[in-house]
Amino acid sequence: MNEPSSANSKGGFTILKRYFRRELLPLLADLRLAIVLLLAIALFSVSGTVIEQGETLAFYQANYPEDPALFGFLSWKVVLTLGLDHVYRTWWFLALLILFGSSLTACTFSRQLPTLKAARKWNYYTQPRQFEKLALSAEVDGQPANAALANLSQVLQTKRYLIFQDGNSLYARRGIAGRIGPIVVHASMLIVLVGSIIGSMTGFFAQEIVPSGQTFQIQNIFDAGPWAKSQIPKDWSVHVNRFWIDYTPEGAIDQFYSDLSVLDQQGNEVDRKTIHVNEPLRYHGVTLYQADWGIAGLRFHFNNSPKFDLPMVQLETGGKGRLWGAWIPTNPDLSDGVSVLARDLKGTVFVYDGGGSLTATIREGQSAEVNGVQLSIDEIIGSTGLQIKADPGIPVVYLGFGLLMIGVVMSYVSHAQIWALQEGDRLYLGGRSNRAQVTFEREILSVLETLQPIPHPENEEQGDKTSDRTPSPSMQ
Structure with missing residues (x-):
């Protein structure tokens, strides 16, 4: 009872296999399809660079309004509906990568590998008429049997040919790396695609604003792949030992630094580094970049009181610079107080009374009398802005790009082939090359010059006749 079902399944598999070989495989291996896919991937990659990725809904509503829509159609609804806010993790972008990878694989197995196999397999020409199909061929005569063939073998060995x-038949080749190069290029592009997919599915991006002296764990995740949960560290944290800014003599920011310590679950320091822009901290596949800064708070005291830490908030200035402010009560019942403002971490605080008038300018370590009390500024507490990324696919992508450069160099190596046939005192010679045709033709001419007939003693007086036999290649 099961025999018809088994036969039907085998027949269906055979039909499917035949369809794949005859229809689907040639379509995937088509160069035109690969070019279209590559252009589409490039286009959407550009859109992912131009359109900010992983921002909030309010950000897209503010920057991509419906009226007027950017370019007449690009509104925040279009951005979110098409997934342009996280292009590299959308199903359709990953589908393009997989389809392009399938095209490269099909081309490799249907074209590149057979070409390499044919290039590595040597065959001999046994008939003079076989040389007629070569673009570059010649005849040499006047030498004893097999003498020209032996001389040719020696000459080609000096030119690094494999003989x-x-x-009486000879085949020589050189530059097989030129045939391997395209395969290496295809393999490297596949590796890059795999690395990109791994990064998209398992990577994450986070931002943290941390005051100097505090410890944090990565929690503020802005963008993450569906399998990124395993990459977010739970067994270690980061302590900001100190954050500071170096200024130029003109007062502009020169560089800002964060002294960071990585702590294990017991609070022991397992790594430490001072980071700045373009010099991140890397630990267990997670990279912490110095990206921003701010003012977290103000440390002060009145007269001989203990020190107080007061948070400061960034104020809206309408694009006229960055400014942080706070209100400090000067009476225990909170009936009176002063406003303090700071623009940077240089250590200067501006004090304003209830009417908005500037009453004092105090630097760190100094004090001034306000509302009948002595206000002392101990420290302006800075906060470091960190961008935190994890992309497990980066090593794979780097490997792919390294192989890509090697494969491109290999592809420029010329693959040259030479055939020869000795019949009596006549030598038939021909060859072809996949590139550098002029250089190869000159090489063949130099080989022919070394194979010119050697005059015998009894024919020395007929030197003029020998010179008439100088070989020359024929372009067919």
């Missing part, structure tokens, strides 16, 4: 000989 194969069977009786």
Whole structure:
């Protein structure tokens, strides 16, 4: 009872296999399809660079309004509906990568590997008429049997050809790396695609604003792949030992630094580094970049009181610079107080009374009398802005790009082939090359010059006749 079902399944598999070989495989291996896919991937990659990725809904509503829509159609609804806010993790972008990878794989197995196999397999020409199909061929005569063939073998060995000989037939090749190069290029592009997919599915991006002296764990995740949960560290944290800014003599920011310590679950320091822009901290596949800064708070005291830490908030200035402010009560019942403002971490605080008038300018370590009390500024507490990324696919992508450069160099190596046949005192010679045709033709001419007939003593007086036999290649 099961025999018809088994036969039907085998027949269906055979039909499917035949369809794949005859229809689907040639379509995937088509160069035009690969070019279209590559252009589409490039286009959407550009859109992912131009359109900010992983921002909030309010950000897209503010920057991509419906009226007027950017370019007449690009509104925040279009951005979110098409997934342009996280292009590299959308199903359709990953589908493009997979389809392009399938095209490269099909081309490799249907074209590149057979070409390499044919290039590595030597064959001999046994008939003079076989040389007629070569673009570059010639005849040399006047030498004893097999003498020209032996001389040719020696000459080609000096030119780094690999020689194969069977009786009076010879085959030589050089530059097989030129045939391997395209395969390496295809393999490297596949590796890059795999690395990109791994990064998209398992990577994450986070931002943290941390005051100097505090410890944090990565929690503020802005963008993450569906399998990124395993990459977010839970067994270690980061302590900001100190944050500071170096200023130029003109007062502009020169560089800002964060002294960071990585702590294990017991609070022991397992790594430490001072980071700045373009010099991040890397630990267990997670990279912490110095990206921003701010003012977290103000440390002060009144007269001989203990020190107080007061948070400061960034004020809206309408694009006229960055400013942080706070209100400090000067009476225990909070009936009176002063406003303090700071623009940077240089240590200067501006004090304003209830009417908005500037009453004092105090630097760190100094004090001034306000509302009948002595206000002392101990420290302006800075906060470091960190961008935190994890992309497990980066090593794979780097490997792919390294192989890509090697494969491109290999592809420029010329693959040259030479055939020769000795019949009596006549030598038939021909060859072809996949590139550098002029250089190869000159090489063949130099080989022919070394194979010119050697005059015998009894024919020395007929030197003029020998010179008439100088070989020359024929373009067919």
